[in-house]
Amino acid sequence: MATTRKRITNPAAERPHPDATRRSQRSRQAIYDAALALVGEVGYPKTTIEGIAARAGVGKQTIYRWWSSKADVLLEAFLDLGERLVEAAGEEAYTIPDTGDVAADLKVVLRATVDELRDPRFEAPYRALAAEGVVNEELGRTFVSRLLEPSLQLYADRLRAAQEAGQVRQDIDLRIALELFVSPLAQRWLQHTGPFSHAYTDTLVDYALHGLAPR
Numbered sequence: 001m002a003t004t005r006k007r008i009t010n011p012a013a014e015r016p017h018p019d020a021t022r023r024s025q026r027s028r029q030a031i032y033d034a035a036l037a038l039v040g041e042v043g044y045p046k047t048t049i050e051g052i053a054a055r056a057g058v059g060k061q062t063i064y065r066w067w068s069s070k071a072d073v074l075l076e077a078f079l080d081l082g083e084r085l086v087e088a089a090g091e092e093a094y095t096i097p098d099t100g101d102v103a104a105d106l107k108v109v110l111r112a113t114v115d116e117l118r119d120p121r122f123e124a125p126y127r128a129l130a131a132e133g134v135v136n137e138e139l140g141r142t143f144v145s146r147l148l149e150p151s152l153q154l155y156a157d158r159l160r161a162a163q164e165a166g167q168v169r170q171d172i173d174l175r176i177a178l179e180l181f182v183s184p185l186a187q188r189w190l191q192h193t194g195p196f197s198h199a200y201t202d203t204l205v206d207y208a209l210h211g212l213a214p215r
Contacts, residue, residue: 029140030056031063036125039074044128071132071139078125079146085121096154099104102162103205106181109154110201117189118196130190152178168209180208 038047049070053060067073096109100193116122129147132139155178162168166176181204188194 027056027058027062028066028200029080031058031066031073032080035070035073035077035082036121039128040120040124043124044074044132047074047128048052069139071129071136073206074137075129075143075146078122078129081121081125093176096158098158098161101167102167103209106120106155106205106209107202110181110185110205111198114196114198114201129191130186152182155181177208181205 031052034052036046038051038055042051047070049060049063052070053063063073064194067076097105099105117126129139129143133143152175156174159172159174159177160170163170163172163174181201184204185201188200189196194200
């Protein structure tokens with residue numbers, strides 16, 4: 001008599017394996033969110049790897065597997081925050097507009113910078129990174145190359161277009177020229193040396209483009 005053999009299955013073997021990549025990304029995002037939240041709540045000096053790990057619900061060794069310091073964690077978290085906000089707004093990578101009026105275009109972007117630096121989501125981590133970059137040379141170089149330089153290049157590109165349009169002198173050093181806008185803005189924001197407003201940045205543009213001599 002013929003017999004049939006029942007197939008013996010292993011329930012554990014049939015369950016889908018966890019997606020290690022997805023789990024890893026969830027852990028990274030939790031760490032980013034924890035680092036940004038803690039810096040905003042207790043400040044950078046009191047933020048620790050242990051605190052970030054506890055807030056994120058991961059082991060401390062998980063953080064050290066990916067980063068060597070809390071500064072490195074915060075830098076990546078800050079960059080990720082910017083990317084997520086741009087994506088959520090459905091925007092492409094930011095560029096300075098070119099309407100043909102260089103003064104108006106620079107005023108628009110500097111006003112937007114004021115608004116961003118006043119945003120609590122950005123202000124605490126940005127200040128922490130800027131301050132730590134002064135005493136931590138390696139972090140400072142990374143902060144400049146990954147965060148500042150791409151933005152500074154946008155100013156250089158817009159001023160170069162203004163040169164080509166005959167709106168600014170041909171012999172200017174573009175790097176020095178862009179610093180006339182961004183350096184005073186950064187100093188006033190970091191050191192609280194005066195009002196930080198749209199009116200201030202509009203005046204910066206007027207002074208930088210037209211000079212201080214009588215007209």
